[in-house]
Amino acid sequence: MAVESCNSKISADDLQTFCVAVMENVGVSTSHATTTAEALVMTDTWGVFTHGTKLLHGYQKRLRVGGLLTEGEPTIVKQNPASAIVDGGSLLGQVTSKFAMQLAIDLAKNIGIGFVGVRNSCHFGAAGYYTWLAASQGMIGVSMANDVPIVAGPGSRKAILGTNPISYAVPAGKHDPIMLDMATSTVAAGKIFAAVQSGRPIPDNWIIGPDGLPSTDGSLIPDQGALQPMAGHKGYGIALLIESLAALLTGSAVTWDVGSWLFGDLSQATDHGHAFLAIDVNSLIPLEEFHSRVDALIDQIHKAPKAEGSERIYMPGEMEWERRRHALAEGIPLPEDVIAKLRELAEEVELESPV
Amino acid sequence: MAVESCNSKISADDLQTFCVAVMENVGVSTSHATTTAEALVMTDTWGVFTHGTKLLHGYQKRLRVGGLLTEGEPTIVKQNPASAIVDGGSLLGQVTSKFAMQLAIDLAKNIGIGFVGVRNSCHFGAAGYYTWLAASQGMIGVSMANDVPIVAGPGSRKAILGTNPISYAVPAGKHDPIMLDMATSTVAAGKIFAAVQSGRPIPDNWIIGPDGLPSTDGSLIPDQGALQPMAGHKGYGIALLIESLAALLTGSAVTWDVGSWLFGDLSQATDHGHAFLAIDVNSLIPLEEFHSRVDALIDQIHKAPKAEGSERIYMPGEMEWERRRHALAEGIPLPEDVIAKLRELAEEVELESPV
Numbered sequence: 001m002a003v004e005s006c007n008s009k010i011s012a013d014d015l016q017t018f019c020v021a022v023m024e025n026v027g028v029s030t031s032h033a034t035t036t037a038e039a040l041v042m043t044d045t046w047g048v049f050t051h052g053t054k055l056l057h058g059y060q061k062r063l064r065v066g067g068l069l070t071e072g073e074p075t076i077v078k079q080n081p082a083s084a085i086v087d088g089g090s091l092l093g094q095v096t097s098k099f100a101m102q103l104a105i106d107l108a109k110n111i112g113i114g115f116v117g118v119r120n121s122c123h124f125g126a127a128g129y130y131t132w133l134a135a136s137q138g139m140i141g142v143s144m145a146n147d148v149p150i151v152a153g154p155g156s157r158k159a160i161l162g163t164n165p166i167s168y169a170v171p172a173g174k175h176d177p178i179m180l181d182m183a184t185s186t187v188a189a190g191k192i193f194a195a196v197q198s199g200r201p202i203p204d205n206w207i208i209g210p211d212g213l214p215s216t217d218g219s220l221i222p223d224q225g226a227l228q229p230m231a232g233h234k235g236y237g238i239a240l241l242i243e244s245l246a247a248l249l250t251g252s253a254v255t256w257d258v259g260s261w262l263f264g265d266l267s268q269a270t271d272h273g274h275a276f277l278a279i280d281v282n283s284l285i286p287l288e289e290f291h292s293r294v295d296a297l298i299d300q301i302h303k304a305p306k307a308e309g310s311e312r313i314y315m316p317g318e319m320e321w322e323r324r325r326h327a328l329a330e331g332i333p334l335p336e337d338v339i340a341k342l343r344e345l346a347e348e349v350e351l352e353s354p355v
Numbered sequence: 356m357a358v359e360s361c362n363s364k365i366s367a368d369d370l371q372t373f374c375v376a377v378m379e380n381v382g383v384s385t386s387h388a389t390t391t392a393e394a395l396v397m398t399d400t401w402g403v404f405t406h407g408t409k410l411l412h413g414y415q416k417r418l419r420v421g422g423l424l425t426e427g428e429p430t431i432v433k434q435n436p437a438s439a440i441v442d443g444g445s446l447l448g449q450v451t452s453k454f455a456m457q458l459a460i461d462l463a464k465n466i467g468i469g470f471v472g473v474r475n476s477c478h479f480g481a482a483g484y485y486t487w488l489a490a491s492q493g494m495i496g497v498s499m500a501n502d503v504p505i506v507a508g509p510g511s512r513k514a515i516l517g518t519n520p521i522s523y524a525v526p527a528g529k530h531d532p533i534m535l536d537m538a539t540s541t542v543a544a545g546k547i548f549a550a551v552q553s554g555r556p557i558p559d560n561w562i563i564g565p566d567g568l569p570s571t572d573g574s575l576i577p578d579q580g581a582l583q584p585m586a587g588h589k590g591y592g593i594a595l596l597i598e599s600l601a602a603l604l605t606g607s608a609v610t611w612d613v614g615s616w617l618f619g620d621l622s623q624a625t626d627h628g629h630a631f632l633a634i635d636v637n638s639l640i641p642l643e644e645f646h647s648r649v650d651a652l653i654d655q656i657h658k659a660p661k662a663e664g665s666e667r668i669y670m671p672g673e674m675e676w677e678r679r680r681h682a683l684a685e686g687i688p689l690p691e692d693v694i695a696k697l698r699e700l701a702e703e704v705e706l707e708s709p710v
Contacts, residue, residue: 080638082437083467112438115468115634140599153656155665160656168592170599178599180592212662231585237523237535237671238593244495244525244533248648249639255652279470283435284604293603297610301508301515307567310510316592 009331027070046320088121117250123261127167128181135169157212159226173291179317247273364686382425401675443476474607478616482522483536490524512567514581528646534672602628
């Protein structure tokens, strides 16, 4: 992740204030705007700029024409002692997802585990925001979402599943939470566009071409090819687990019926599905003892012998937590594409750009 | 999967009878022997011969010298309404794991979801056996296990995690359950041994050599290299989720403290950890409606355009269910290495070999 020069840095607070103002400007309540902005800004502090405030430009377009609704609240349409289904009412995905993960956490407390499925939602940004919420409350959290097909399966000529992201977070003691947030494709489409822009060929396990076979020509994406699932049939299988929990089980749109959150008819609901799981650590093992066990494993992995040329072995999420500390102390080093999107957005909503 | 000639086929019933007799012969109760044999024989009918009755030779050695105990029952050491921890009492992993998954299923009924962690267990065979148990009772099942480190992480010079398998199964209506059972390494060690035997180099994402860098020399395994995690940091991250749920949370041995079930001191308990999850479909969506939704997705994927040279797009588990139907109708086509192990076993326990 390239660190930009100092004058492109922005404080998390200023970015938060701007994002809230943008959403209020198009009719979103202060409460929903604050929740959404917190998720986006936190993601930027992690250095995951593809899923941070850059997204707000697209969200705002949908909010204006009805593909995202500005009014309403997520509603629980089915509830059991340890599980529930939430209807997102076509609200901002972050609002519904935070509500759903908090419900899973509340269900899990004392009884052990909670599962909440979501339908009628939209893009939810970084899956890791919700699992961090769980970890910060002593829970092991898991989050998932389905999306429009852009990933092939073994033997398919075209895309049959979305990039279907999954995240988990595990609370630690002296260390930061272990936190993974990944798509189930080999790489994100953004990496392919970057390779094309710089004229580089790509490895043969990133995409398939129009014949359904592996290709090293990144320019085939998005129109003539599809992404490959990570690790072949394994990534395909995990993407189908996510489709099962986030969509088949929740009543949301499935694969080809999901609407694109960024392209297509911005006035129509996308009906994305999500799934959230929270496991209450303390109900199974004293939280302090668990923290010690997690810390000990992290220490052991950190101390393990390094490969030639490697100086550190990172835990999942460790780079993101380090970037966040830097970002909170020195400002978020927004890359140029994010700055351009924020400026475009500021102009559209007639606010002063924060960068 | 090569299909052997007819005279190497054996009926599932005959194989079951032999396996039960072997275990009874070394002091295992009929009930525990039956459970373990059912798991092993079912796995053979799926054509997953690395995790079927071939394992019994090793189990029997441990049972004789105390590294697996013949007496006792798995015990619930902590129970909440929706979660529990089970101590496996160093019994056969299949006995404890079936008990634990059934407990997760029973907990999930009506309240929505159940999680059961296991400590003080051993090798549990094919992770898919337990998720099939859940799917056959209208549940979405997930199972996991940790194991002795033989897989590297990004930047490590040596192994830091086990192959940490994970399985899930989703019940369908007219179709077989969707069922994935995979290790979190790129490939299993067996595939590397096979390449070495046939003198072939291996792809550079299968293993690392003694310097911790990718190698195409399979002969470095197991002594001088380590397996690579599937999809790099993604597989490493998933393996750590499994270690967290199956070991850190359950109180079982973690990574380097786990005993090898096959090598090392066969008289010592291995203290493997497992995790089982069951989600009660019907408590969230009528089971019939869910079945229809799953069937519709399977039909859609089956009908999707095929890649050049591909005739079918398989669902996870579909090949295994087809093999099982053939095996039940015509006998299980055991490969030579399994037959050799069963004959060796028959001699050791002074029973007639079934093949």
